[in-house]
Amino acid sequence: MKSLFLSVVFSMLLSLVPSLPLSARGKSSKKQAAARREVVVYAYDSFTADWGPGPQLAAMFEKQTGIKAVMISVGDTGLLLSRAVQEKKSPKADVLVGISNHLVEKARQLDVLAPYKPQGSEAVPEPLRLDDDWQLTPYDWSFFAFVYDTQSGVPEPKSLEDLTRPEYRKKIAMIDPRTSAVGLGFLAWTLSVYGTGYLDYWRALRDSILTLAPSWDSAYGLFTAGEVPLVISYTTSPPYHVENDHTDRYRALIFPEGHTMHIEGAGLVKGAKHSAEGKAFLDFLITEEAQAVLPLTQWMYPVNEAVKLPPSYSAAPKASKMLTADNEKVNDAIPAVLGVLAGE
Amino acid sequence: MPSLPSWVYWRGNEMTRLWSIVLFTLGEALLSTALALVVGLPAAFFAARRRFALREVLLSLSGVPMCVPPMFMALGFILCYGTNGMVTHWLSHITRRECTFLYSFAGIVIVQGFYNFPIVMRTVADSWAHLPGGAVDAARLLGASERRIFLTITLFHLKSAILSAASLVFLYCFFSFIIVLLLGSLATTTLEVEIYSAARSMMDYPYAARLAVIETLCALFVVSLYTLCGTLNNQTHGFQRDTPQKSVSGITELACLAVMVLFIAAFLLAPMMSIAANAFVSLTPLRRLFTRGSFYSALVNTVVIACCTAALSTLLGTVCALAARFKYRGAALKVLVMLPLAVSPIVVSFCFMCLLPAANAAVLVAAQTALEWPFAYAQVSASAESISDNIAASAFLLSPSPMFAMRRALVPLCYRGIASAFAFTFAISAGDAAIPLMLAIPRFETLSLYLYRLSGAYRFAESSCCAIVLCLITTGVFALGGRRR
Numbered sequence: 001m002k003s004l005f006l007s008v009v010f011s012m013l014l015s016l017v018p019s020l021p022l023s024a025r026g027k028s029s030k031k032q033a034a035a036r037r038e039v040v041v042y043a044y045d046s047f048t049a050d051w052g053p054g055p056q057l058a059a060m061f062e063k064q065t066g067i068k069a070v071m072i073s074v075g076d077t078g079l080l081l082s083r084a085v086q087e088k089k090s091p092k093a094d095v096l097v098g099i100s101n102h103l104v105e106k107a108r109q110l111d112v113l114a115p116y117k118p119q120g121s122e123a124v125p126e127p128l129r130l131d132d133d134w135q136l137t138p139y140d141w142s143f144f145a146f147v148y149d150t151q152s153g154v155p156e157p158k159s160l161e162d163l164t165r166p167e168y169r170k171k172i173a174m175i176d177p178r179t180s181a182v183g184l185g186f187l188a189w190t191l192s193v194y195g196t197g198y199l200d201y202w203r204a205l206r207d208s209i210l211t212l213a214p215s216w217d218s219a220y221g222l223f224t225a226g227e228v229p230l231v232i233s234y235t236t237s238p239p240y241h242v243e244n245d246h247t248d249r250y251r252a253l254i255f256p257e258g259h260t261m262h263i264e265g266a267g268l269v270k271g272a273k274h275s276a277e278g279k280a281f282l283d284f285l286i287t288e289e290a291q292a293v294l295p296l297t298q299w300m301y302p303v304n305e306a307v308k309l310p311p312s313y314s315a316a317p318k319a320s321k322m323l324t325a326d327n328e329k330v331n332d333a334i335p336a337v338l339g340v341l342a343g344e
Numbered sequence: 345m346p347s348l349p350s351w352v353y354w355r356g357n358e359m360t361r362l363w364s365i366v367l368f369t370l371g372e373a374l375l376s377t378a379l380a381l382v383v384g385l386p387a388a389f390f391a392a393r394r395r396f397a398l399r400e401v402l403l404s405l406s407g408v409p410m411c412v413p414p415m416f417m418a419l420g421f422i423l424c425y426g427t428n429g430m431v432t433h434w435l436s437h438i439t440r441r442e443c444t445f446l447y448s449f450a451g452i453v454i455v456q457g458f459y460n461f462p463i464v465m466r467t468v469a470d471s472w473a474h475l476p477g478g479a480v481d482a483a484r485l486l487g488a489s490e491r492r493i494f495l496t497i498t499l500f501h502l503k504s505a506i507l508s509a510a511s512l513v514f515l516y517c518f519f520s521f522i523i524v525l526l527l528g529s530l531a532t533t534t535l536e537v538e539i540y541s542a543a544r545s546m547m548d549y550p551y552a553a554r555l556a557v558i559e560t561l562c563a564l565f566v567v568s569l570y571t572l573c574g575t576l577n578n579q580t581h582g583f584q585r586d587t588p589q590k591s592v593s594g595i596t597e598l599a600c601l602a603v604m605v606l607f608i609a610a611f612l613l614a615p616m617m618s619i620a621a622n623a624f625v626s627l628t629p630l631r632r633l634f635t636r637g638s639f640y641s642a643l644v645n646t647v648v649i650a651c652c653t654a655a656l657s658t659l660l661g662t663v664c665a666l667a668a669r670f671k672y673r674g675a676a677l678k679v680l681v682m683l684p685l686a687v688s689p690i691v692v693s694f695c696f697m698c699l700l701p702a703a704n705a706a707v708l709v710a711a712q713t714a715l716e717w718p719f720a721y722a723q724v725s726a727s728a729e730s731i732s733d734n735i736a737a738s739a740f741l742l743s744p745s746p747m748f749a750m751r752r753a754l755v756p757l758c759y760r761g762i763a764s765a766f767a768f769t770f771a772i773s774a775g776d777a778a779i780p781l782m783l784a785i786p787r788f789e790t791l792s793l794y795l796y797r798l799s800g801a802y803r804f805a806e807s808s809c810c811a812i813v814l815c816l817i818t819t820g821v822f823a824l825g826g827r828r829r
Contacts, residue, residue: 042784046801050638073797074784082543082694083784170427176525178541206530210427211447214525217799218415222526224804225419225622227426240802299802334541341531 038068039277042080043097046298048073053297060293061284067277077103077181084112084269094278097139097266097285102184102327104130104265113267114275118282123304127322128263136265137282139291140300142234143259143319144185145252146172152229159255160193163230164204173219173231174209177334182216182262186232187333188325189260198333202340212341234262235319239312240299248315258321264300362555366562369534372452372524373517373566379457380513381506384464386604391465392472395589396601400823402608406466407767407818408616409459411775413792414522415799416811420615421446421455421527423622430618431610451527456517458611463516464509466768467723470760471505471730472498505726511570512722515685518563535559540690556691563686564679571678616815623808633806642794646774647817649705649790653712654720654770660713661720661765662758666750669728670736678725685718693782703783711783712773719772720765727761728754771818 041054048054048071058069074083077098084096088111099107107113108131117134130136146163148156154171157163163172175183190198210228213219223231235252242248266285268278284290291302295310390396391403409417424431425446432444445451483493499506521536535555542552592601623629633639668677684692696711731754743749755762777792789797795810 045781045797049797049801050636051798051801051803070786072784072786075781079781178537179525209530211526212530212532214522215800217804218418218522218526220802221415221419221799221804222422222426225423225426226428227422228428237802244802338531338533342529 036068037066037274037277038070039094039274039281040070040072040092041095041097041281042072042074042083042093044076044080045073047071047097051297053293056293056297057285057290060289061281064284064289065280067280069281081107081110081112085110088112088270091269091271091273093269094272094274095266095281096269097264099136099265099267100181100185101130101261101263101265102181102188102325102330104136105327107267108135112270114270114272116268116279116282118279118286120283120286123286123288123306125303125305128261128303130263130265136267137286138263138265138303139285140294140298140302141261141263142236142300142316143261143322144182144189144232145235145237145254145259145317145319146230147223147233147237148251148253149223149226149229149249150251151249152226154229156251157230157253160190160201160257163208164201166207168208168230170208170210171229172205172208172210173222173228174212175216175219175232176212176214177330177337179214180216182219182232183212184330184334185260185262185325187337188327188330189323191329191333192260192323192325193257199336199340202337206341206343209341234300235259236299236301236313236316238315239295239310242315243296243310243312251315252317254317254319256321258323259319260323260325262300263303362558365533365535365538366558368532369518369536369559370562370566372449372456372520372528372534373514375453376456376460376517376520377510377514379453380461380464381510383457383604383607384461384509385468385506386600387461387465387608388468388472390592390601390604392469393589394592394597394601396592398605403466403469404819404823405612406462406764407771407822408612408815409462410768410771411792411814411818412616412619412811413775413777413795414459414520415526416619416808417459417615418455418523418526419622419808420617420619421451421611423618424614431614446527448529452520452524452532454611455523455527456520458608459523460513460516461608462612463512463768464506466764467509467512467726468502468505470723470764471502471726473760474727474730474757501730504729507570508722508726511567511682512685512719514566514570515563518566519689521690535562536688536690539688543690543694552691556688560687560691564683567682567686568679571682619808620812623805623812625805629803629805630809632803633809638789639794639810642789642791643813645705645788646791646814649709649712650770650773652709653716653773654766656709656713657717657720657769658724658762658765660717661722661769662724662755662762664717664721665724665728665758665761666754668725669731670754681718681721683718684715689715689778693778696779696782703785705785705788708780708783708785708788711779712776715779716769716772720769723765723768724758724761727758731757767818767822767824770821774814774818 043054046052054071058071061067061069072093074080077100080096080098081103084091084093087093096113113135115133115135116137118137121134121137124138128138128141130138146157150156155167157168162168175186177183177187190201194201211222213222216233219231220233222228233252235254238248238250238252241250266282268275268282272278286304288304288306291304291307294300294302295307295313301309387402391399423429425444426432427444429444445454479497480493483497488496519536520534521540524532524534525537535558539552539555539559542548542555592598664677664681668681692715735757736754739749739753740746743753774790775792777790777796780788780790780793781796791810791814795807795814798804798807798810
């Protein structure tokens with residue numbers, strides 16, 4: 001009994017060891033937080049990673065304002081809003097980063113954001129503004145597009161309609177709109193182009209789809225592994241490969257039907273503890289200095305048009321025709337599209 | 345009479361749709377489990393009873409399915425057997441037609457079956473190495489054929505281990521998400537996918553709650569069935585010994601071993617090698633990964649957290665397994681133990697997010713232990729159930745106290761199960777990205793979370809390198825745990 005008791009105690013002490021430095025840091029950081037100003041930013045994974053813009057932006061922001069930006073990754077955009085809803089009565093975050101244009105209405109319904117028009121907002125072009133009352137401040141954007149492998153041996157499609165042709169049978173990695181914002185974005189794109197006839201397009205496209213991947217990374221992983229020559233992504237995906245892999249093998253395709261946009265925004269949390277600091281962070285996020293970090297970390301266009309893009313962005317074509325998406329109809333369209341894909 | 349809360353009530357045609365989803369989910373889970381048993385049982389026999397060149401390698405791979413993220417396992421299969429896979433190209437060249445089994449129901453069953461067979465192999469091998477020698481010797485002496493001995497003694501003795509392993513594999517397959525979506529037919533839906541879609545995309549929490557209840561009841565029903573079957577006629581007899589291993593002999597055994605090794609090489613090793621080959625096209629991704637400071641802190645965090653979780657889970661699992669074997673013999677405790685496994689990981693993650701607002705490493709260890717200790721229980725239970733009543737009775741009779749008997753006689757007999765329990769829970773903890781993601785601990789990463797974040801930022805090769813590192817760590821732990829005393 002004694003040895004069993006000792007074993008249990010030992011295991012418990014052992015399990016507490018990793019938390020001791022964090023606890024100590026937690027206690028000391030509470031005292032330090034009381035002395036220095038800080039803003040808590042909830043963002044998605046790739047934003048806060050050390051290869052993302054988060055660490056650079058946090059360092060620049062602190063140097064400029066003396067306010068420490070604490071970046072916390074909460075998963076993806078869906079989890080971001082879920083967490084904000086869970087903490088609504090006692091918000092821990094001051095700013096939410098990564099709410100896309102497809103989730104603007106959802107965020108509004110959930111009532112987790114406070115309107116704030118940042119200083120320098122005139123630098124944000126009109127087509128990129130997400131709402132009139134500035135509950136969300138846009139910070140980057142891109143066009144949805146198919147990325148094509150020029151070394152695949154498959155002919156390059158010239159339009160959305162081309163993708164339904166027999167030579168593209170099982171050649172597309174599509175993304176599930178139930179589980180991914182990019183998949184939802186493509187659905188919105190087809191709604192914008194085809195209107196009420198969107199299901200006929202999906203019916204024609206069905207044979208061209210190899211798989212409905214659960215996430216962008218799994219679909220893009222299939223694409224770069226050579227399993228499919230076409231994947232739904234962004235026009236700004238090829239610059240990554242030019243910059244890091246030193247290849248122009250992958251090309252974003254511009255279609256005459258037009259392209260919808262993926263715009264990401266950041267918002268001030270309603271009832272935030274550090275409201276003033278949150279506003280300062282939003283002001284900073286659209287400055288030229290902060291926006292210059294985004295092209296080579298987010299692989300999206302900065303909203304501030306004064307920012308000079310790196311040379312690799314010559315591989316990112318601009319859409320000739322810009323479409324707007326009816327985000328209210330998109331979620332309702334999901335079951336219908338899945339029914340078509342399932343052969344109903 | 346008090347009325348039920350509104351979220352309980354089903355809307356419109358939800359029930360009709362639900363039936364087809366439930367049947368599909370149960371079907372793919374049961375068939376995948378059957379395949380894992382078909383492959384795992386012969387593998388367990390050779391691992392437990394025969395000496396051959398690749399035996400240690402085979403046992404060391406037991407933890408790979410637990411720590412390799414499903415997305416990478418799926419990618420490995422795609423690289424080999426996808427429409428442009430290496431093996432597919434070769435087969436298509438020979439047969440002059442498109443040959444792939446992926447992207448179909450069969451694809452889901454095959455991938456899940458081979459992904460999870462090491463659980464069956466490891467769990468059953470531990471029991472098979474401790475057959476009741478007296479009963480076998482007596483049966484041979486009385487003229488029973490090997491086939492009759494196998495059906496009446498060996499299978500009876502292994503029943504508990506087989507059912508424990510089958511329960512675990514079933515639950516893994518039942519809650520499978522990425523493999524089902526990526527490698528199934530278009531618009532495949534399982535209960536887990538529906539819950540995910542309802543909770544995260546539509547934020548329809550009442551519908552997600554209804555689905556979660558149905559999912560848990562289904563999982564619990566099957567697990568209870570396995571557990572009840574396992575407790576029927578559960579007495580063991582005879583002297584327990586470490587069954588000596590013989591070399592592979594005879595044409596039949598050689599042929600079976602060759603076929604087994606071929607299948608494992610084709611459907612487990614080849615996909616893993618493909619991931620490695622994809623990662624190491626050049627050394628650049630490896631160099632980039634190893635020059636990131638964040639990689640090393642993630643590595644240290646992973647090993648520390650996994651060790652703590654494994655230690656706690658193994659301790660809890662051992663205590664419960666011994667209690668279930670020697671004190672509380674009914675099925676109720678066994679079903680209760682499996683309860684955490686019967687709850688959707690997505691639901692558990694959301695609960696943690698709601699209930700644990702301030703998370704740190706200790707909370708992560710506690711959360712992972714709460715979910716993983718049933719795995720440890722299953723491993724130790726497989727060894728504990730194979731201890732005969734005679735041995736147990738002798739130990740208790742001759743010892744000054746029950747705890748003395750436990751510590752000096754019975755726990756050492758469960759060494760294999762305890763070592764497997766530690767290795768399995770270490771692997772599961774190391775490979776878990778869901779709970780760390782949900783807890784959102786500031787400035788804290790594990791390798792599984794790290795590789796998930798890399799793959800979301802175009803850095804697939806680096807992500808694959810990270811997955812290989814995870815495999816190597818876990819394989820090392822299994823190799824240490826599999827060494828004979």
